[in-house]
Amino acid sequence: MNDTGTLLSLPLAQLGATTLTLGHALAAVGGFVLLILLLLVLALRRASAARQQAAFEAAERAREADARMAEIVKAQAEMQGRMGTIAEVFGSRQAELTKAIGERLDGMTSRLGHSITEQTKSTHENLAKLQERLAVIDTAQNNIQSLAGQVVQLQQILSNKQTRGAFGQSRMEAIVADGLPHGAYEFQATLSNGSRPDCLVRMPNGAPDLVIDAKFPLEAWNAIRAAAESEGAEAQKAASQAFRRDVDVHIKAIADKYLIQGETQETAFMFVPSESIFAEIHENFEALVQRAHRARIVIVSPSLLMLSIQVIQAVLKDARMREQAHLIQHEVVRLMEDVGRLDDRVRKLQTHFSQATRDVEMILTSTDKLTKRGAKIEALELGVEHAEASDDQPASRAASSRTGQLRLHVVDDAD
Known part of the structure; x- marks a missing residue:
């Protein structure tokens, strides 16, 4: 309708200040037929434009379908590659899983066998202990029966006055x-x-x-x-x-x-x-x-x-x-006598030790004198050797050394 209005408003002629449009012409001519023709022309134009648009859209759709088909083919190829990779991974994982399950089954079998062995051993030990306890129970039962017999015997003893008196006694x-x-x-x-x-x-x-x-x-x-x-x-x-x-x-x-x-x-x-x-x-x-x-x-x-x-x-x-008190007193007196004798002997021994100490001191004095004399004698001998070795010494020095030796001997004799 907008296109029709536009066509009708198209100017056809200019008459002074008045513009003659197609619509005026049609109106003037009574161009009902022209209007119909115009509508047919417009319909044909619209149909052609629609066909062109449809052809364009079909072409676009065809291109999009080709692109999508190419993408699908590409995706299919990628999917096939991925499926192959997944199949390889699944195969390796299945082998590892099978190996792990086998190892676990072997370990579980070993542990189960070990556990069964230990349980069997524990069961045997418990049965042995149970047998021992049953033996102890049997012994206790025998003791109880024996005690019951003794109690009956005790009752029989206590029931008799004479035996009861003998029991108390x-x-x-x-x-x-x-x-x-x-x-x-x-x-x-x-x-x-x-x-x-x-x-x-x-x-x-x-x-x-x-x-x-x-x-x-x-x-x-x-x-x-x-x-x-x-x-x-x-x-x-x-x-x-x-x-x-x-x-x-x-x-x-x-x-x-x-x-x-x-x-x-x-x-x-x-x-x-x-x-x-x-x-x-x-x-x-x-x-x-x-x-x-x-x-x-x-x-x-x-x-x-x-x-x-x-x-x-x-x-x-x-x-x-x-x-026994007097015996103890007598023994104490004898003990004191022994202690007195021991004291006398210890005092005598102390006297001997004192005398021995003095003797040792005198011996040490004598050995000290002997040591000193030996040192002096050693010094004199060294002086003589020195005098003989030096022949060029004057005679006065040798004479003085002999005089000194004589003096030392006199002093030692005096000591």
Whole structure:
């Protein structure tokens, strides 16, 4: 439409001040046909221009397609080269990977075999240790069975009153024999009244003997335990009374039989071979303890008897040391005499050393004089040789040298 307007506005003629354009002409002529022709011409021009433009664009596209095709061919060639390089790299890498995998598999196989060997060895060692432990367990089981048999045997021993008394006496004898020297005690000794206590400890310095007698009230104590388990007040009371009665009987028997004036100590030991029974007496039967004290009976357990024996051992040792005191004094006197003789001999030796020192000093003085005389004699001999060697010396000088030698000899004689 813009082109059409331009054509219509083209001047065709100039009439004075008025410009006659194509549009005026067409309008004047009624140039509808001209307008149609003009439009056809414009359409043809546009079609030609469009064809030219299409041909130009097709040529451009063809050139671009050729360039792209050349680039594609070039890229394809480069791609083929790269594919070849990649194939070579992949081939080398695959060979290296295969080699590395083979080496790792070999190492893993070796480590796995070594680990299996060590595991097998460790398993054998563990099995051996397990067998040893099982053997130890079997031994322990045998010991437990043996101990169980001994416990049953001990129960059988304790169930009998006589064997129970023998057990308490044997334990007391073991404690006394371990703590005191042989001869400081006597088992089952007979007293003047015909009684035979379990043990007599010989006290030092002619003092009366100490009596130790073992008592084991196990039945009454078992009755107390059974009553405590049954939780019956009457049963507990009856068991306590029976236990108190048995212990009281033992205390009276020891006080009546074994405390003899002038023959035994005023105090005797009643040995209870069980710490639990001893604790039961002191915790729940204080009246029995006080009654024993009044009767001059001391109730002792194994630990207290051991302590008492250690005290007695110290007393015996002190008594033996006092008995040997005069021997020690005699030996000290003899030792002092020997020390006095040694002092005299040392003083005499010191005198000899002083005399020897003076003699050595005199010998040194003599050797000093001899050394000086030897030096003078050596000087005189050198003077004589010098005089004989120089024949041209005057006779007066030789005479004076002889006179000097004579003077030196006189002086040496005077020394």
